[in-house]
Amino acid sequence: MSGPTSGSAPAGSPWYQPPVLDPRAAPVPRYGTGSLADLLPAIAGGQGVPGLASGLELAPADRVCVFLIDGLGWELLKAHPAEAPFLTSLLSSSMNGTGTPLTAGFPSTTATSLASVGTGLPPGAHGLPGYTVVDPATGALMNQLRWQPWTDPYVWQPHPTVFQLADAAGVHTCQVSAPTFEQTPLTKIALSGGTFHGRLSGEERMDLAAEQLAAADRSLVYTYYSEVDGKGHRFGTDSDEWRGQLMYVDGLARRLAEQLPPRSALYVTADHGMIDIPFDPESRIDFDEDWELRAGVALLGGEGRARHVYAVPGAAADVAAVWREVLGDRMWVATRDEAIEAGWFGQPDHAGGVDPRVYGRIGDVVAAAADDVAIVASLTEPKESAMVGLHGSMTAVEQLVPLLEVRS
Incomplete structure (x- = not known):
């Protein structure tokens, strides 16, 4: 004789089985209206770059800088106002004052998110749908962050980046990041276009990003900081090491904001959050x-x-x-x-x-x-x-x- 149907017996019963989650009910990213993939098309489209469409509405600006802080999720930021007073003060300005965050995209991981940011496409289109995925051509797992084993980057991700489209349209375009990222395949297929400027310290990156914003009447600048994510992976988000990085990057964001040239907009975002x-x-x-x-x-x-x-x-x-x-x-x-x-x-x-x-x-x-x-x-x-x-x-x-x- 069989037992009761799954979920029909009370909790604690030997026949009880917890209900199965419906994958159709998962909180999917807001592709097309409020995801990371919609950010650069909205920005560059507002600068007059043709062929870009986005359901995300942002007021146009001639000069725009995107500062991406790896690992700084919306929920984590809201939970740490003391460590990030400057960024916290900007929370009400998110999405033009609505207080609504963006969604990263699935999966919420660095390689996928950076490709979404740079190409303006969701993961199913740009083709980096996870940290490691199978390469159907070889049957082997391919790590899309470390790019191992080697795969032709432009075959794996053939679409142009928004930076490349902006550069071709006459917008002064550049990336300001750590020198080690300049030649990585992920940078080439997700973030390339215009000029790459490598700087070691966070302060140098903020200062140069502000200089590059002022270098032309229309400019699109991207800068990046990784160690909030790094400390979170190693020590957790409930650690002094992570909180110290949040305090540091809050100061970087303030430093950059205080140097914005006229007719500029700065957008601070992230590629994902984190859970311990x-x-x-x-x-x-x-x-x-x-x-x-x-x-x-x-x-x-x-x-x-x-x-x-x-x-x-x-x-x-x-x-x-x-x-x-x-x-x-x-x-x-x-x-x-x-x-x-x-x-x-x-x-x-x-x-x-x-x-x-x-x-x-x-x-x-x-x-x-x-x-x-x-x-x-x-x-x-x-x-x-x-x-x-x-x-x-x-x-x-x-x-x-x-x-x-x-x-x-």
Whole structure:
């Protein structure tokens, strides 16, 4: 005799099974109206660059600087007003005063987000849909942040960047960042266009960004700072090290804002937020030690909070069923087609949907954390598994990023 149907027995009953989360109900990014992919098209379109459309409405400015702070999510910023008094003072100016943040896009991870920022396209169109994804041409996992193994960047992401379009339209365009990023494949296919200026210190970057803004009647400047994210991964967002970085970057933003030339706008944003996940077996489920989750899986991609799961041939349906059974009350678990149809990677039936060349990069099963949980892999991903702060999913603390505005 079988037991009650899933979810029909009271909690505590031996027959009780928690309800499975519906992947169609996940809080998908606001592609086309309020995502990171909409930011640069709105800015450059306002500067007269042709061929750009965005549902994000921003007042035009002749000179615009985008300052992207890696890892500084909207929820984290709101929770730390004492450490970030200047940025906090700008919260009410987000999205032209509405107080509404942008969404990063899925997954909420650096490579994906920077490609969305630079190309003005959602992940399903630009083709960087995760931290690590399968290259259908080789069958191997490709790390899109470190670009390993080597893959032709312009084949992997063939679309022009908004910076390139702006430069071609006569807008003075440049990037001001750490010198180490100048020749990376990710920079070339996501952020290139105009001139790259490498500067080591944050203060040097802010000063040069202000100088470059004033260098022409129309200018588009991008600058970047990474260590808020770095300290969060290593020590967590509830650490003195992370708070110290937030205080430092708050000072950088103020320094840049105080140097804006006339007819300028500064937008401060981020690529994702972050959540600290406890180091216990219930919160960090180890794929390498879990025979149920490994069954039928050929490769595990993505990262702890946003997994691409690639099944052995013929096993995709079984893998989806098992992952839903084991994780479905704590993660949104979808098949590839379900995730695409739900709009995780772009608007379905829209130009921003999933390009055929990108389709096979997405996992047969995609799992995004809804709870304080991560799927780690202690043997195959030891460094990533040791990180305190994680990101990647669609929860507010990971997905929402600020759009703070200063005008001269």
